[in-house]
Amino acid sequence: MYIPRYFKVTDFDEIREFIQTNSFGTIVTTKQDKPIASHLPLELHKQGEDYYITGHIAYANPQWKTFEFENDNVLVMYQGPHSYISSSWYEQENVPTWNYQAVHVYGTASIMSEQELEEDLKLLLQKYEGQRKNPVLWENLSQKTKKQINGIVGFKIKIQEVQAAYKLSQNRNEADYNNIIDKLQNEQNPNSNQMAELMKKRLKNREQ
Template sequence: MYIPRYFKVTNVEEIWEFVREHAFGTIVTTKQGKPIATHLPLQFTKEEDTYYITGHIAYGNPQWRTLETCEAVLVMFQGPHAYISSSWYKQENVPTWNYQAVHVYGKASILNEEELKQDLTMLLQKYEKHRENPVLWDTLSPQLLEKELKGIVGFKMKVQEVQAADKLSQNRKDEDYQNIVSKLYEEKDMDSQQMAQLMERSFKKDK
């Protein structure tokens, strides 16, 4: 991913926190030179000094068969994004787009059944534990679980390279920056509202 120096993120903890918060990612592999992509809920784990991305894919999805044959697997995570009009700058310029993105490269392997069960248990715990009637691994019938397990394939990707970008108008003067935030709040779409909030928090953190 091309990242100008203004927008490059190098803080490891900040990157992994972003991955945890935007865990619905896109996994990309290749088959005979053709890219294949699937959108999946993913999890981030750390074992000693090694980072991993885990998840599961439908057995009927042929992409899982490419996971171990690819030299490198790419997983992409995306945060808020919004159109930035150059009419919001004090001086003439061209429009652009603000966004957050993380690209993770690594080598993938297929989980065995026990590893897949552990990963699914963690996934349910993450998204269900706070609910009034949580659907957890232990609350589901063995018959249902056995049936569903036959329909998915779990995988684990060892992280080898990470690229992260926060393009939040950091290259603009404070006056322009604050005006961009104000104008984004005036936009009607949720993405622009989220970007305004993100830029506001980022500005305060850097001051």
């Protein structure tokens, strides 16, 4: 991923938090030199000194077959809020642009055992159901429902490289930066509003 120096993020703790917050990712592999992709809920785990991304895919989805032989050309993409930035918001004439957050993870994929998949599903349900009034947890499911595990394939990706870009108008002067926040806050667009909050948070952290 091309990342200008203003927007490059290298703090892994910050990147890890981003991945955990924006955990619905896109996984890209190749089959006979053709890229194929799936959009999936994914989780980040640490085992010893290594980090892994785990997830599952429908057995009917042929992409899982690209994981069978330790595919070392896996790309996982995560995206946060993004928004159009009008050049009319600047003090001086310039071109419009787009603000965004994106993380690319490269690694080696392999298929999980059924036991590993079951443990991963338990953690996934705990994460998304644990705080609900009537949580649907693995231990509460019927055997009939649990057997549906046969319709999915679990996988894990050992992380080899991480690239992160947070394009949040860091290259603009203070007046432009604050004006962009004001304009984004007034947009009737949830992504724009979220981008304004991210930019305000960055400004607050910089001032501390």
